[in-house]
Amino acid sequence: MPWSEVRAAADYEAAPEPLAAAPALPAQPPHPQSRPAQPLHQPPWHQQRLETQSPPQAPSARPQAQPQPQPQPGWRAAEAEPDELAYRPPTSESLTSDLLLPGKRATPDGGWRRAVYRATGGLVRVGESSASVRRRDLVSRIRTPVAGGHHRVAVLSLKGGVGKTTAAVGLGATLASLRGDRVIAVDGNPDRGTLSDKVHLQTRATIRDLLNERALVARYADVRAFTSQAPSRLEILASDRDPGVSVAFSADDYRAVASVLEHYYSVCITDCGTGLLHSAMAGILELADQIVLVSSPSVDGARSASATLDWLDAHSYGDLVRGAVVVLSAVRPRSRSGVDLDRLEQHFAARCRAVVRVPYDTHLEEGAEFELDYLDTSTAEAYLTLAALVADGFTRPGRPVADAAPGVPLA
Numbered sequence: 013m014p015w016s017e018v019r020a021a022a023d024y025e026a027a028p029e030p031l032a033a034a035p036a037l038p039a040q041p042p043h044p045q046s047r048p049a050q051p052l053h054q055p056p057w058h059q060q061r062l063e064t065q066s067p068p069q070a071p072s073a074r075p076q077a078q079p080q081p082q083p084q085p086g087w088r089a090a091e092a093e094p095d096e097l098a099y100r101p102p103t104s105e106s107l108t109s110d111l112l113l114p115g116k117r118a119t120p121d122g123g124w125r126r127a128v129y130r131a132t133g134g135l136v137r138v139g140e141s142s143a144s145v146r147r148r149d150l151v152s153r154i155r156t157p158v159a160g161g162h163h164r165v166a167v168l169s170l171k172g173g174v175g176k177t178t179a180a181v182g183l184g185a186t187l188a189s190l191r192g193d194r195v196i197a198v199d200g201n202p203d204r205g206t207l208s209d210k211v212h213l214q215t216r217a218t219i220r221d222l223l224n225e226r227a228l229v230a231r232y233a234d235v236r237a238f239t240s241q242a243p244s245r246l247e248i249l250a251s252d253r254d255p256g257v258s259v260a261f262s263a264d265d266y267r268a269v270a271s272v273l274e275h276y277y278s279v280c281i282t283d284c285g286t287g288l289l290h291s292a293m294a295g296i297l298e299l300a301d302q303i304v305l306v307s308s309p310s311v312d313g314a315r316s317a318s319a320t321l322d323w324l325d326a327h328s329y330g331d332l333v334r335g336a337v338v339v340l341s342a343v344r345p346r347s348r349s350g351v352d353l354d355r356l357e358q359h360f361a362a363r364c365r366a367v368v369r370v371p372y373d374t375h376l377e378e379g380a381e382f383e384l385d386y387l388d389t390s391t392a393e394a395y396l397t398l399a400a401l402v403a404d405g406f407t408r409p410g411r412p413v414a415d416a417a418p419g420v421p422l423a
């Protein structure tokens with residue numbers, strides 16, 4: 013399915029079946045003394061692991077629902093105090109579109125269902141496919157609001173050339189195209205990174221220029237002058253490309269840039285340079301709210317990725333390990349490789365929050381400008397899954413630069 017249809021499907025809301033009788037009015041808000049919607053103490057990341065293959069199921073150990081009297085129009089539901097069981101006139105809240113547009117049907121989002129719908133002039137509408145339902149669930153997770161206003165994701169690996177930059181752009185483009193707020197990808201390579209090769213550049217400005225002129229940035233338009241924007245709406249802040257630059261981008265430089273970006277963007281994805289010991293890495297890790305660890309589907313790639321987790325565990329970043337999403341990059345569907353991908357996935361799933369396989373894709377292999385519309389369906393769906401998993405973490409408030417603990421010395 014082309015990306016434009018995924019986007020269209022994202023905006024599609026299932027219309028209700030025709031109503032046999034007048035629908036009940038919307039349920040009243042819960043009683044103030046009823047159970048709060050969110051648990052006060054979030055379980056740790058590894059207990060919040062989400063299934064990547066199927067929509068989340070309701071917990072089986074749910075408390076038994078008490079039989080409740082059916083709400084009557086104009087009457088409050090069962091939790092109302094006895095002296096409040098008085099007639100209440102309808103309010104504007106009761107005028108929902110479900111009530112007033114009972115026959116309105118959304119066009120099925122693709123395949124033979126849409127063909128049947130069109131051929132019958134809208135008279136026959138076959139229910140949504142499970143793929144559509146799953147896609148809609150992913151999109152709604154991708155649109156999770158960012159608690160605290162800013163969230164930083166570091167995309168990293170010990171090994172070079174495994175697909176970090178590609179994963180950073182795929183994740184960023186998917187988030188940016190489906191969210192209403194601003195998403196930026198920053199090239200955190202200490203020297204010339206390749207993030208800027210993935211978009212059509214609108215400016216020659218780099219992260220160093222923003223660093224030097226950050227005192228002049230007072231509005232979004234000021235920071236936008238340093239970025240390039242892809243058709244997906246993802247903005248990119250490029251790294252230094254000047255061969256004459258002899259000073260590496262440092263951890264302090266990263267902190268300074270991050271403190272500017274947190275005011276203008278909701279999500280910041282940092283494409284890290286290879287390795288964990290380079291100059292900017294202390295700043296990136298200290299500020300990261302979550303990491304995406306990229307690995308090739310090979311023995312040496314996976315060992316190196318697992319060693320990255322060992323290193324992070326040993327340097328007080330255990331929370332980032334447990335909250336990590338692992339990307340197995342460029343997985344060939346009919347590969348003759350003997351690597352057992354299920355075992356590989358199990359290994360990382362036991363250590364981290366989730367694992368996503370991004371298939372091998374000819375558009376990505378080109379290494380040129382990234383276009384969501386040119387991706388294979390399976391690749392686009394893998395990025396949807398990755399973006400939904402990352403967005404699940406947006407409910408955890410991010411750390412403003414001022415509050416970040418001083419970096420753990422890298423050794």
Ligand SMILES: Nc1ncnc2c1ncn2[C@@H]1O[C@H](COP(=O)(O)OP(=O)(O)OP(=O)(O)O)[C@@H](O)[C@H]1O
Nearest residue numbers: 172173174175176177178342371372373376377379
């Ligand atoms: N899913 C994929 N399918 C096919 N090719 C891919 C895929 N992902 C990445 N590649 C290829 O792998 C190459 C390296 O990817 P990328 O530049 O993202 O890796 P990297 O880890 O950022 O490298 P570096 O360590 O140099 O920064 C890309 O040029 C691209 O051709």
Ligand SMILES: [Mg+2]
Nearest residue numbers: 176177205206
């Ligand atoms: Mg790279």
